[in-house]
Every structure is written in C-alpha cells, then in structure tokens.
Amino acid sequence: MLPNHMKRKKRFSTGTGKFRLTAKTAPAILISDLHLTPESPETLTYFHSFLRSLENIDSLYVLGDLFEYWLGDDASETLGHSPVQDTLRDLTNGGTPVRVMPGNRDFLLGQEFAYRTRSTILKDATVQSFFGRQVLLLHGDSLCTDDEAHQKFRFIVDQPEWRSAFLDKPISERDDIGRVIRFRSNIEKRYKASQIMDVNQYAVDAALKTTEARLLIHGHTHRPGIHQWILNGRTYSRVVLGDWSVGPSWIEIHENDLQLHYQGIVERLDLNQI
Ligand code: MN
Numbered sequence: 001m002l003p004n005h006m007k008r009k010k011r012f013s014t015g016t017g018k019f020r021l022t023a024k025t026a027p028a029i030l031i032s033d034l035h036l037t038p039e040s041p042e043t044l045t046y047f048h049s050f051l052r053s054l055e056n057i058d059s060l061y062v063l064g065d066l067f068e069y070w071l072g073d074d075a076s077e078t079l080g081h082s083p084v085q086d087t088l089r090d091l092t093n094g095g096t097p098v099r100v101m102p103g104n105r106d107f108l109l110g111q112e113f114a115y116r117t118r119s120t121i122l123k124d125a126t127v128q129s130f131f132g133r134q135v136l137l138l139h140g141d142s143l144c145t146d147d148e149a150h151q152k153f154r155f156i157v158d159q160p161e162w163r164s165a166f167l168d169k170p171i172s173e174r175d176d177i178g179r180v181i182r183f184r185s186n187i188e189k190r191y192k193a194s195q196i197m198d199v200n201q202y203a204v205d206a207a208l209k210t211t212e213a214r215l216l217i218h219g220h221t222h223r224p225g226i227h228q229w230i231l232n233g234r235t236y237s238r239v240v241l242g243d244w245s246v247g248p249s250w251i252e253i254h255e256n257d258l259q260l261h262y263q264g265i266v267e268r269l270d271l272n273q274i
Contacts, residue, residue, distance in 0.1 A: 032219025064103025
C-alpha cells in the first residue's frame with residue numbers, strides 16, 4: 001500500500017509539464033416544475049429526499065414552478081410551505097448556493113422568500129456561466145407564444161400595479177382569485193391544441209439571438225428532452241426539464257457534458273459538440 005500523499009500524486013498529470021487536476025468538478029443541478037403543494041404529499045417527499053441527497057454539488061437552480069401556486073411571501077405559512085423553505089435553507093446553510101427563478105405558477109416569489117431560504121431570485125431569462133459556457137435559463141412559458149391567452153395573462157401579472165394591488169388584498173381573497181385563475185387555466189389546458197402548449201421555434205431563436213448562448217435550458221412544458229438544430233451555421237441546443245409528478249427530474253451540468261434525468265431515463269449532451 002502506498003502512503004496517502006503518494007497516492008494523491010497520481011491525480012496530477014505531468015505529461016504536459018503542467019499540473020492538472022483530474023478529479024471531477026462538482027456539477028450544477030437544475031430542476032423545475034415540482035408544483036409543490038401539501039395536497040401532493042408524494043411530490044413533497046421526492047423534494048425533501050432529493051435535496052437531502054445532494055452532496056458535493058456546485059449549486060442548485062430552480063427554473064420555475066417550484067410551488068403549485070404562491071400567493072405572496074407572507075402567505076407561505078398559511079399555504080403550508082414552511083417545510084419546503086426549511087429544506088432549501090438547510091442546503092444553503094450547508095454552503096450550496098440556491099438560485100430560484102419564479103415560474104408562471106409561483107411568479108410572486110419575492111425577497112422575503114429569498115431571505116428565509118438564503119437563496120437568490122433569478123430573473124426569468126438569465127444568462128448564467130457554467131464552467132465558462134454561457135447558458136440561457138428560462139422558465140419557458142415566455143416561449144409558448146402560440147398560447148395567446150397565457151401571454152395576455154403574463155403581461156397583466158407582470159405589471160407592478162397589478163402585483164401590489166393583489167398583494168395588498170387579504171390572503172383569503174388572494175386565495176379565491178388564485179383558485180379562479182388555476183381553474184380557468186386547467187380547463188383551457190384541456191381544450192388547447194397540444195402544439196399551442198409547446199414552445200414556438202421563432203420565440204426560441206429570438207430569445208437566443210439576444211445572447212451569446214448556444215444552449216437554452218427551460219421547463220414549463222413538461223416535455224423533457226434534448227433538441228438540437230442549426231441556424232446560420234451554428235448548432236444550438238435546447239434542453240427541457242421534466243416535471244415531478246412521477247418522481248424527480250433534473251439536469252446535471254458537468255464540465256464537459258450535460259445529463260438530463262427523467263422517469264428513470266438519462267439523456268446526454270456532449271458540451272464540447274455545441
Ligand atoms: Mn410553468
């Protein structure tokens with residue numbers, strides 16, 4: 001048996017004359033569309049055990065719809081969301097940065113939530129660098145431009161006046177309004193053509209055009225997969241996260257590859273090929 005300090009030497013490559021660590025770097029983890037609510041205890045169990053199982057990771061990103069709905073940071077206890085916030089804070093307290101992007105269900109996630117969980121709120125459409133690669137992160141509903149009714153809704157609830165008027169109402173009244181919105185959106189979902197509920201390729205290209213990123217990651221559509229296409233001689237990739245109705249779905253971004261996990265399936269994207 002070699003003494004430990006000699007074993008460690010093997011992890012360096014001296015072939016190029018430079019020392020190079022071959023030890024794996026910690027991956028970034030991305031999740032979305034958990035739609036957490038005390039009404040789905042199974043999904044809550046997936047969430048708590050998944051987060052507690054995360055070890056040696058660089059960071060955790062939540063790309064929207066962590067919660068089934070969010071009536072304002074002051075209503076989280078009433079809605080029974082304290083255990084979720086506690087588990088997030090355990091992770092950040094352990095030294096893992098957590099970044100949360102609001103989705104179309106929990107678009108009212110705010111600074112109080114961020115403070116309680118020691119997380120950072122990400123703007124919808126954020127370019128983030130992972131191992132030196134620019135990646136465009138979105139929840140995804142802004143790309144579904146064929147769904148005109150949803151785009152109208154998005155425009156209204158994005159207005160600061162609408163938000164402050166809504167948040168000024170008593171929680172019970174907000175809850176009633178939220179119920180009506182969700183009821184209508186569930187009915188509409190049933191009747192809208194399935195293409196309308198997916199992203200529009202022009203919207204995808206337009207979003208990427210404003211950035212240097214060649215890789216886009218989003219959730220929202222609940223259609224996990226990896227898509228690649230060529231535009232003006234450049235290869236672009238779009239990776240879609242899955243929802244959590246049947247178990248965790250997540251993306252691992254490593255230095256040279258990306259893994260998409262959903263329903264027991266793993267799809268890979270070689271990041272050196274894009
Ligand atoms: Mn969504």
